Amino acid sequence: MPKTIMITGSSTGYGKAAAEFFLDKGWNVLATMRRPESATFKDTTGRLKLLPLDITDAASIRAAIASGIEAFGAIDVFVNNAGIGLASAFEATPDSMTREIFETNSFGVFAACQAIIPVMRRQGGGVIINVTSSAGIGAMPMVAVYCASKWAVEGFTESLAYELEPFGIKARLVEPGYAPTTSFTANSGDRMNGLIPEDYAAYAQAYFGKMANYPTPYCTEKEVAEAIFAAATDDGGQLRYPAGPDTKMVAALRWTTSDAQYTETMRKTFSPQGGE
Template identity: 60%
Template sequence: MTQTILITGTSSGYGKATAELFLERGWNVVATMRRPQPELFDRAGDQVRVVGLDVTDSASIARAIDEAMAAFGAIDVVVNNAGIGLFSAFEITPAETIREVFETNTFGVMAVCQAIIPYMRARGSGIIVNFTSSAGIAPMPLVAPYCASKAAIEAFTESLDYELSNVGVRARLVEPGLAPTTSFAANGAERMAGLLSEPYQAYAAQLFAKLGDYPFGYATERQIAEAAFAAATDPSDRLRYPAGPDSEALAELRWTTSEETYLSQMREWFGPGVLAAV
């Protein structure tokens, strides 16, 4: 029987690449986005439904799940990809901007999970895949609220997996690395305006110059999609799926070395002494 996946945030980037990969591999795909653009998947035929879904609106989430069930009869996997980015100096970041990040990246993910769990629990099966970030594994400067929103989902998903495994449902994490081909920065330009100004402007310029020579290598959208496919189909008890060379390197550094070694290496890469020399 053909399996069905619902993916949030499929208008571009990781979400679109993930939808395309699952379609290639014969799945039914419910491709959701705030403003539906059916033309993005117009070659997929009856395998795909493009549905409106705003993760900050519980009614919108419920409608999307109902449409998915009506179209395909079941939802086997949910991928929570929808998210927003933020480069900013925390000191000058308005509280409402921080709340906006958490409403989508954290509470939005939780809302989708809470809406789909009753269906999966009743069936006794299902997989929830939550996207976080390499910055959720290893926080970096000038993304403190974003890192916090993703780190919250790291802890949430691990806890959720323990409780849901008792009813046949699994929760997993895909941890994407940095991919310059996505619209992460462009989509957040208005939100970020003025949030890297003095006294942090020179520091930010130095950091971005260093990121131009990123020490790990960048991820590709296809790598993230492959990790999502692995998380959705892996029969093991694995929880985390780092995706991209930076995420894999940072995960190894974080989880296989001491705290002292980890912090020393992070400060070497991103500390003020290094940046001052850029």
């Protein structure tokens, strides 16, 4: 009998790529999004069900989970993928925007986990996968609020992994790199307009220029889908699944050097003088 996965934020980007990847692997897929009527999946297997889910609405999350169980009998893997991006100078970022980012990227993840945990506990097990970012491994300038929202989920998931282990539930992290044409840019929208004051313009221009000429390739949607599949099917105790060469580079630097070496390398990397 096929296993079932539920994925939030599946209309585009990583979520859609993961949904299609799991369909190809023979899984039942519950692809959730705010407006499923606008989805463009071309599925003929009968193993795909589109469901409305607003990650900022706890009642919507519970309703989607109930509908998913009604459709396929169980939810073996739950993926918190829905998220929004933000690039800004922090001093120019309105408090309301900070709260908006956290409502989706952090509190939405918490609410979804709180809804799916009792379901998995009664089932006798399952896997929860929270999608964060390379910015959840190593902070970068001009994305302080976004980093904070992802670091919150990193710590939350690590704690949850220990807490849920006695119930046969695995909590895991998939950490994509930066994909300019997918989730971060597409889901940032107009909220970034006007959030880089003139005093920051030169620094921001130099920084974004460096990001456009990154020393490794950026991750792809396929690499993220593959990392989600690995996290969903791994019987071991691995917590983090970096996706893409850019994330793996940051992870290697973070976890194989001292804190002083790491921060000095990053400081030079982000210096407008190119490492002086």
